[in-house]
Amino acid sequence: MAKVGRNDLCPCGSGKKYKRCCDRTSRQASMATRVAVLVTTGALVAAILFGIASRDDEGTGPNRVWSAEHGHYHDPP
Numbered sequence: 236m237a238k239v240g241r242n243d244l245c246p247c248g249s250g251k252k253y254k255r256c257c258d259r260t261s262r263q264a265s266m267a268t269r270v271a272v273l274v275t276t277g278a279l280v281a282a283i284l285f286g287i288a289s290r291d292d293e294g295t296g297p298n299r300v301w302s303a304e305h306g307h308y309h310d311p312p
Contacts, residue, residue: 239246245256299308 239253241252241254241258243253245251245253247257249256298311300311301307302309
C-alpha cells in the first residue's frame, strides 16, 4: 500500500484530506504525550531541588544541640 500524502483523501473514509483528519489526531496525541512528559519531568526536578534545599548536612543551626555522648547534633529536649 502506498504512503498517504497529507493532501490525499484520508484512508479512514471520512472524505476529508488526511491532514485535516487522522494526521491531526496523531499530532495532537503526540503533543499531549510531550506535555505530560514535560510536566512530570518538571515536577520531579522540583521535588529533587526541594529535597536538596531542605537537607541539613551539618545538623547545625539555632535549634540544634551538640551531643558529646552521640557525637552529633540533636533537637533540643
